[in-house]
Amino acid sequence: MKIVAKPIEMICWFDTNQGIHPIRFRISLDDGSNKVINVEKVITRELEKLAGNTMWVFDCQSNIDGFKKQYQLKYELSTCKWILFKI
Amino acid sequence: MSRIIFHIDVNSAYLSWEAVYRLQHGSQIDLREIPSIVGGDQEKRHGIVLAKSIPAKKYNILTGESVHSALQKCPNLVMVPPNYERYVNASNAMISILNQYSPHIQRYSIDEAFMDYSNMENHFLDAAYEIKDRIKNELGFTVNIGIGPNKLLAKMASDFKKPDKVHTLFSYEIEEKMWPLPVEELFMVGSRTKSKLNGRGIYTIGQLAKLDRDYIYSWLKKPGLLIWNYANGIENSEVKKGSVPVKSVGNSTTTAFDVETAAEAHKVLLAISEMVGMRIRDLNSCGSVVSVGLKNDHFFHYSHQKKLDIPTSSTNTIYKTAKMLFDEMWNGEPLRNISISLSELSSNDFFQLSLLQKYDKRDEILDRTIDKLRFKYGYNSVIRSCFLHSGISPIIGGVMMEEEYPMMSSRL
CATH class of the missing domain: 3.30.1490.100 (DNA polymerase, Y-family, little finger domain)
Incomplete structure (x- = not known):
């Protein structure tokens, strides 16, 4: 996986145990078009506290353009921003 | 009963916090590995070096010098602006880890803390390495931990060799580890005291420690006695909870x-x-x-x-x-x-x-x-x-944040 760190638009659900479950996200590509990706499987979720800044890190897997791909999403608590961190 | 005091000191604090934050947000460059500084805005004439990376140190760049002269020493120096809110977050996260080891913690400044680890069940060296490694793994930055029987010696110890190290300085180690150091390394010996001491042939902490107590008192009065005590490792202030009252x-x-x-x-x-x-x-x-x-x-x-x-x-x-x-x-x-x-x-x-x-x-x-x-x-x-329309901002001064942190203080 390579670091891309791109901001994305996200639909997710929050359960009653403070769990966060990403469902699908939209990313704008370099050519100006948008791409919607369904998060098919969340493999791991981890709380990261680097430099005291809390982020949830999700390792996920989806079918993208016919290929099974692994990627990493990050959710920053202080700003409520989602990023596609690695793919 | 002898005390065990830890002094925890973040290595190039502002710079490593900035570096970790950037890596967390996908930066490909680790600021700690290239010549880089955290510095104020030159345009606004706030251009001084607030923190530097270890590679920047090799260019002889000093904290507090102007950004302009730093750039002359190293033209491809990377400069990033400071962000105090981030630093406060990083500092708080570190303190919350320390809180799991002892109830007696004194925040000495944004990047330094004292911790009283006397009478604990676990061995202090194990604890120190565990704390150091936890901070490194969980928070992503490195610290030096100095261990001593009082705050002064703990602080001196954390300064020995950087980064990411644990050092001890107990009374029996003073002669070997602290006395050979140049006298200006001693806490509270600034440039003026240094030149006074150098003027009478005192160049190392050991030379200062071996002076006659009455002689130093008659020469430098009370502050002289203080540094003489420090040179001999004598200091007994408490690890105060909370911060020092504002004066x-x-x-x-x-x-x-x-x-x-x-x-x-x-x-x-x-x-x-x-x-x-x-x-x-x-x-x-x-x-x-x-x-x-x-x-x-x-x-x-x-x-x-x-x-x-x-x-x-x-x-x-x-x-x-x-x-x-x-x-x-x-x-x-x-x-x-x-x-x-x-x-x-x-x-x-x-x-x-x-x-x-x-x-x-x-x-x-x-x-x-x-x-x-x-x-x-x-x-x-x-x-x-x-x-309105004056070009002057209506409220000026300092770091705008809800909590105030003591910057460096001369009192332990």
């Missing part, structure tokens, strides 16, 4: 352009008074000495102060006094830095009024109302109209 509140600003007219200077004074006033009211105290400091375009600094009859926390009173002091001492030269500070603080519960000075309760109510508005809707929700 004065002050703010200053280096203006983006030289201030050349009295009207401009008065506006800057007013903007600083707003900040000082808000901070003093936030502490629920009043101050009775107002002092104003000026620095001219040749970096010459001078100041005046005045004692008030009634301790005050009112922005208007601070401003009026500051303005009067300013008018008394300013001779019309261009200014680059202006500061105001309020000292001799007392609680604002009750105070003696004076027959000679006007006191208006409404001032206090007005200030309190404005503070509440600003707290709720932001600093710039209520501003004085004189700042």
